Amino acid sequence: MSLFGKMINSVVGGEDSLSPRIVITFDGRGSRLYHPGETLAGSYWFDFVGGDDIHAVECSILWHTEGKGSEDMGVHGFWRYALESGDWIDPRRPGRFHTILPQSPLSYSGILIKIYWSVRVRLFLSDGREAVEDLGFRLGNLPDVRTLKPIDFI
Amino acid sequence: MFDKSFGNSKRSFSNPSGGSTRTGVPLRLAQHRWGEPIFFLLILLTGFVVFFIQLWTWAIPQLTFYQEFVPSQGKIIDTRIAETVVDTVTVFRPEVLLEHQVQGISYRVWTFDFRTLKPKEGFVVDRQFAELSLLSFRPGQSTVCWYRNGYPDEAVVVWKTSVWGWFFLLLSFSLLVSGLVGFVQSFRLVAVSAERKAAQSLFVSPLHTLTGDLRQLDWSTVPDIRIINESPGTHLAFRLPIGNQPIFPLVGLVLFTLSWFIISFVIMFHSFLGSVENRSDQIIGVIFRVLFCGVGLLLLVSVMRRLFLVFRFAPTLLEISDHPLYPGRKYRVLLQQSGILQFNYFLVNLVCEEVARFRQGTDTITNRKEVFRQTIFRRHDFAVTPNLPLHQEFFFCLPIEAMHSFRGENNEIHWKLELCVQIVGKPEICRECPIVVRPVLLNDLTLEGGGL
Numbered sequence: 125m126s127l128f129g130k131m132i133n134s135v136v137g138g139e140d141s142l143s144p145r146i147v148i149t150f151d152g153r154g155s156r157l158y159h160p161g162e163t164l165a166g167s168y169w170f171d172f173v174g175g176d177d178i179h180a181v182e183c184s185i186l187w188h189t190e191g192k193g194s195e196d197m198g199v200h201g202f203w204r205y206a207l208e209s210g211d212w213i214d215p216r217r218p219g220r221f222h223t224i225l226p227q228s229p230l231s232y233s234g235i236l237i238k239i240y241w242s243v244r245v246r247l248f249l250s251d252g253r254e255a256v257e258d259l260g261f262r263l264g265n266l267p268d269v270r271t272l273k274p275i276d277f278i
Numbered sequence: 279m280f281d282k283s284f285g286n287s288k289r290s291f292s293n294p295s296g297g298s299t300r301t302g303v304p305l306r307l308a309q310h311r312w313g314e315p316i317f318f319l320l321i322l323l324t325g326f327v328v329f330f331i332q333l334w335t336w337a338i339p340q341l342t343f344y345q346e347f348v349p350s351q352g353k354i355i356d357t358r359i360a361e362t363v364v365d366t367v368t369v370f371r372p373e374v375l376l377e378h379q380v381q382g383i384s385y386r387v388w389t390f391d392f393r394t395l396k397p398k399e400g401f402v403v404d405r406q407f408a409e410l411s412l413l414s415f416r417p418g419q420s421t422v423c424w425y426r427n428g429y430p431d432e433a434v435v436v437w438k439t440s441v442w443g444w445f446f447l448l449l450s451f452s453l454l455v456s457g458l459v460g461f462v463q464s465f466r467l468v469a470v471s472a473e474r475k476a477a478q479s480l481f482v483s484p485l486h487t488l489t490g491d492l493r494q495l496d497w498s499t500v501p502d503i504r505i506i507n508e509s510p511g512t513h514l515a516f517r518l519p520i521g522n523q524p525i526f527p528l529v530g531l532v533l534f535t536l537s538w539f540i541i542s543f544v545i546m547f548h549s550f551l552g553s554v555e556n557r558s559d560q561i562i563g564v565i566f567r568v569l570f571c572g573v574g575l576l577l578l579v580s581v582m583r584r585l586f587l588v589f590r591f592a593p594t595l596l597e598i599s600d601h602p603l604y605p606g607r608k609y610r611v612l613l614q615q616s617g618i619l620q621f622n623y624f625l626v627n628l629v630c631e632e633v634a635r636f637r638q639g640t641d642t643i644t645n646r647k648e649v650f651r652q653t654i655f656r657r658h659d660f661a662v663t664p665n666l667p668l669h670q671e672f673f674f675c676l677p678i679e680a681m682h683s684f685r686g687e688n689n690e691i692h693w694k695l696e697l698c699v700q701i702v703g704k705p706e707i708c709r710e711c712p713i714v715v716r717p718v719l720l721n722d723l724t725l726e727g728g729g730l
Contacts, residue, residue, distance in 0.1 A: 193634030196686030
């Protein structure tokens with residue numbers, strides 16, 4: 125990387141070994157497949173970041189689309205903790221999220237449209253920078269739409 | 279493979295415990311969306327500048343000026359049309375010779391409205407218009423007048439304020455207010471994440487209380503079922519609306535065709551009345567007139583054909599045993615077709631279609647892709663008569679792994695029943711009945727009879 129590149133990287137906070145680490149985990153299961161109405165719970169925490177460096181933390185449970193069309197996004201659960209609201213944020217103490225998953229939209233893998241669910245944690249630092257980490261999961265167990273077979277009644 | 283199917287593989291990777299770990303998340307400057315505040319700031323500044331210029335240069339002097347005038351009683355002595363030349367054009371102004379008294383002293387002044395107080399204002403090009411303004415004033419007639427306090431030589435007999443002036447003042451004021459409100463609102467959201475913004479759109483409470491579960495909106499991405507469920511059937515639970523017959527475009531097309539047809543034939547007959555001596559002009563004229571009339575005839579034939587198809591084929595009834603639909607359930611459908619028709623075939627298809635929209639420049643492009651199609655009713659070579667209408671009940675089952683209907687701002691998943699028919703000697707016509715599929719409920723997996 126050129127000297128200029130390094131300077132730019134340090135200004136915008138390029139990836140290095142001291143970058144904050146956001147860890148998200150789901151409670152007590154090896155699978156990331158959930159059904160509507162099921163409870164999704166988990167934790168998140170941060171490494172390589174001091175308590176004074178954090179301005180705010182947002183945790184969202186959301187779906188978004190990918191594919192041919194412009195992105196649609198919907199938030200099912202949203203929690204924000206910020207210093208200005210009087211919240212105490214300890215980077216080493218796991219933050220918790222907990223929700224009952226909705227009936228729709230189910231995770232979907234279509235031809236033009238794909239719907240993904242994820243837990244997103246966004247960390248706002250005091251110096252104006254931010255870091256984001258997503259952990260995807262499936263809502264429902266729909267197969268790829270290409271495998272959908274008609275049931276013949278005629 | 280696992281990650282790809284879950285998306286977001288760029289940011290996290292899977293581990294057996296279902297968690298995500300990284301050796302450092304890339305940091306970036308927090309996203310600030312300045313575009314909207316800047317836009318509203320520009321509106322605010324424009325509104326502010328225009329409003330205060332109008333206020334100081336027009337509204338306040340105007341109000342002050344009006345306040346200086348005192349009503350009085352006067353007498354019309356004479357009327358005239360004043361003339362002057364502006365840039366070689368003669369312009370006219372109505373004037374009356376007003377006599378009025380102030381503190382026992384009589385004043386005579388040629389005047390009309392506020393504009394005539396200035397020597398070069400109030401002139402119009404249209405003399406008739408100026409004369410019309412004087413019609414209500416007759417010599418010898420008493421009239422109300424207004425004179426300027428302390429300056430009795432300045433008097434008017436018509437008290438009119440500029441409506442347009444107040445209109446533009448109001449316009450610039452509303453620009454100022456909307457700019458201010460928009461700026462304050464958008465400035466609050468400058469550094470707000472996309473998730474927070476989306477959550478805010480679901481909540482009415484202030485931003486700082488935006489915390490928690492938004493569970494009540496389970497069906498927010500599934501299309502509304504009321505349009506169908508408010509229409510009960512005669513035999514089965516619900517009557518499905520048969521779409522693809524927009525009446526307004528058809529009426530518009532009929533009107534356009536009739537107008538074209540009438541105009542073209544009027545031109546044609548009118549041309550026969552006139553005589554053109556030049557032979558080549560005559561030939562060219564005839565060619566164009568024939569082309570014009572030919573297009574009119576083609577349009578007429580096309581519209582007649584459409585009208586025939588729509589109104590001849592109209593009485594179709596489609597009813598369903600339950601709605602909304604759930605994957606894995608079986609449904610009963612009633613199909614009724616009356617009229618006098620000879621069909622090559624009549625098909626009812628169950629179709630799922632993806633619709634994706636994106637913007638390209640100023641255009642919105644819509645892409646459609648059919649992802650599922652199943653023929654659930656099929657009948658060939660039969661006739662329908664008034665004594666023997668088609669009255670057919672049949673069943674279909676929605677695949678248990680079917681995706682539910684989905685409606686986002688830019689992406690949609692539609693389910694529909696598609697009626698495709700071919701009447702003997704006519705092209706195929708397809709019409710659509712939209713249906714709504716909801717996701718199957720875990721505790722309600724009944725494969726048979728659920729929808730019956």
